[in-house]
Amino acid sequence: MPDPVPHRAEIVVDVAAIRHNVRILKDLVSADGPVQLMTVVKADGYGHGMVESAAAAREAGADWLGVATIDEALALRAAGDRGPLLCWLSAPGDDFAGAVAAGVEVTAYTVAELDEVAAIGGARVQLKVDTGLSRGGAARADWEALFAAAAAHGAAGRVRVSGIWSHFAASDEPAHPANDAQEAAFREALRLAEDAGLDPEVTHLANSAAAILRPSSHFDLVRCGIASYGLDPAPGVSPGIGLRPAMTVRARLVMSKTIHAGDGVSYGHTWVADRDTTVGVVPAGYGEGIPRAAGNTASVWVEDSLRPIRGRVCMDQLVVDLHGELPPAGTEVVLFGPGDLGEPTAQDWAEAVGTISYEIVTRLGGRLVRRHVDSDAVGETADETEGTTR
Structure with a gap:
């Protein structure tokens, strides 16, 4: 680290460590096939600086960036990022139109949310299904209605359904029964989406821990947040893969x-x-x-x-x-x-x-x-x- 600077207290972030970690993760998940990597830079890059972390990740080959909010996504666009970018958390009154105009992919959990995005026209939207985290995403009982609405909007040219995804609840505990149950549920959702006529470009379920510990869940894309910053997503469980804290x-x-x-x-x-x-x-x-x-x-x-x-x-x-x-x-x-x-x-x-x-x-x-x-x-x-x- 550099010599002390005249500040009482500071955070020093080594962007070389972020690049190093992203390269390791990209090599890991693409070893058995063409799996893409999303580096998650929400919450100001987990405290590491969103814009700087995003730039380091892109330099290291991250295919996608992921953020929680539209405001975060628009800040990345304002900083010059032009690559594939997904945001997944919206609230009433959010600027979907601004996101669509900036080429940001947004996420819909419900038919009402999907209808709101479709009214803008020309949106690339991903659908999130709840497979057992019981947080965001469409409940199992609503999957078919969401997929049918998405197919209708797609056929009318109002949206392009570019992805379907979900989120693990316990991927840092490999033996937890929720992991098998959620992966099975996600595969069921993909079958129902296909039956509805949807053909998403990417499907994704794995977060950092699953990227390292559960290759069966990699699908087309994995989302790596904490591991990108060199921190172990499953302490005491993950094998050493050479991550460096940034x-x-x-x-x-x-x-x-x-x-x-x-x-x-x-x-x-x-x-x-x-x-x-x-x-x-x-x-x-x-x-x-x-x-x-x-x-x-x-x-x-x-x-x-x-x-x-x-x-x-x-x-x-x-x-x-x-x-x-x-x-x-x-x-x-x-x-x-x-x-x-x-x-x-x-x-x-x-x-x-x-x-x-x-x-x-x-x-x-x-x-x-x-x-x-x-x-x-x-x-x-x-x-x-x-x-x-x-």
């Missing part, structure tokens, strides 16, 4: 001091020193998206050593145990990173606070500055944005 979160100590046995630390004194020690103040807290639950559970990396967080994480800062040392103000603190040097990873933080790595990286923002670097480039290129990662 994000490092770091700060600088603002001070260090000595405390004595019996001294409490931070609000509520949830940690009390059992010996004389030293502590350091790190200028990042839940105002930057650091989990408040990390108090007394997670650790950071200071001067080549793990340093546990002591006491509650505050809005603007947190306190770490320096084990008797007094490093000067300005000393680098790595909250988490790739783990190459022994520093905690996003997965370590997730386990410490009882969540998943997706949430750890995606929730960061607030006053954190985000910089993009390219470890494959000669010299450093950096793009700084502040307050745009939430």
Whole structure:
């Protein structure tokens, strides 16, 4: 990573790692046939920067990009992306017309939603079926009506049904019975769609975990989100395929001091020193998206050593145990990173606070500055944005 910059706390994203991960995933899923890869860049690229992550993914050969909302899709178009792009979450009043005009493929869950898109004319639309996640997508009882309506709109030239898809509920648990049930249900949906006269260009079910663990679910296209950023979608289950975490979160100590046995630390004194020690103040807290639950559970990396967080994480800062040392103000603190040097990873933080790595990286923002670097480039290129990662 580059030398520290004059910011209290920052996110550093290595776009070379994203390219590396996308290439690995593309090679993995296309090994047994012509399976396309969608890199999911929703939620500001899972906290890594949507536009920068999208560009890196395209450079590495991603066939598609995926986002949740029309606003995200239009932002990518405004940034210059012109490749295949799917969005899948809409709400009443969303700008379907703008999406269609920008060449964005939209998703319909219901006949009413499909009718709204068809009224615009010329749309490329994908149909989502609910195969067991019980979230978005057409319920089983509504599949045939949705397919019939789509076929009628297609025959009239109002839409082109370009895809049919669904989403796993438990692909990170390979033995979970929902996986077989959902794949069977999806195959049933495709048969019903064919019976209705639909001939989609792509069908897709697999997310990151299924892309790695369930080749039978690859169909024409897989959607890889978290794995594209180098994080394991099924910790303890996935085989090592060489993914590299792209994000490092770091700060600088603002001070260090000595405390004595019996001294409490931070609000509520949830940690009390059992010996004389030293502590350091790190200028990042839940105002930057650091989990408040990390108090007394997670650790950071200071001067080549793990340093546990002591006491509650505050809005603007947190306190770490320096084990008797007094490093000067300005000393680098790595909250988490790739783990190459022994520093905690996003997965370590997730386990410490009882969540998943997706949430750890995606929730960061607030006053954190985000910089993009390219470890494959000669010299450093950096793009700084502040307050745009939430």
